[in-house]
Amino acid sequence: xxxxxxxxxxxxxxxxxxxxxxxxxxxxxxxxxxxxxxxxxxxxxxxxxxxxxxxxxxxxxxxxxxxxxxxxxxxxxxxxxxxxxxxxxxxxxxxxxxxxxxxxxxxxxxxxxxxxxxxxxxxxxxxxxxxxxxxxxxxxx
Ligand code: ADP
Ligand code: MG
Numbered sequence: 001x002x003x004x005x006x007x008x009x010x011x012x013x014x015x016x017x018x019x020x021x022x023x024x025x026x027x028x029x030x031x032x033x034x035x036x037x038x039x040x041x042x043x044x045x046x047x048x049x050x051x052x053x054x055x056x057x058x059x060x061x062x063x064x065x066x067x068x069x070x071x072x073x074x075x076x077x078x079x080x081x082x083x084x085x086x087x088x089x090x091x092x093x094x095x096x097x098x099x100x101x102x103x104x105x106x107x108x109x110x111x112x113x114x115x116x117x118x119x120x121x122x123x124x125x126x127x128x129x130x131x132x133x134x135x136x137x138x139x140x141x
Pocket of ligand 1: 053058091112113115116117
C-alpha cells in the first residue's frame, strides 16, 4: 500500500550542511518527496509536536534542541513508507543504529540524531497535518 510519512531534517542536520546528502539518500531509497519546506520552530510549536514525550526526562532538552535552528519537514511517499523510512534512519541512538543507516552515518548522539520519521499511520497523518496544509500536498493543487 502506498503510504505517506513525515520526515524532518532536524536543526543539527541543517547546521552540519547535510540537507543535500540526506535528501539524496532519501530519494535513492525510492521515496518520492511530495512536499517540503524550511521552518524554524519555537518552543511552543516544538513542544506541541513532541507532546507525546511531555513526561519524559529529555523533553525540555528536546524542545530546546528542536527550536534551536531551522528544520526541513517533508512528506515522503512510497510503498510501506512509514516502516521503510524508520529502517533507513535507524535506531534513535546512533550508537545502537545499524551500519549504513542515516543516524549511524551522521548523528552525534541520541538527542541530536539528524532526522525524524513518523512511527505509525495515525502519527504520520497528524504530523503531516502539523506542517502541511492539504493545498501544500502537490497532488491536491
Ligand atoms: P524516534 O525519533 O527514534 O522516534 P523517540 O520518538 O523515542 O525516538 O524520541 C523522539 C526524539 O527525542 C528522538 O529522536 C531524540 O531526538 C530525542 N530523544 C529520545 N530519547 C532520548 C534520550 N534518551 N535522551 C535524549 N534525547 C532523546
Ligand atoms: Mg518517535
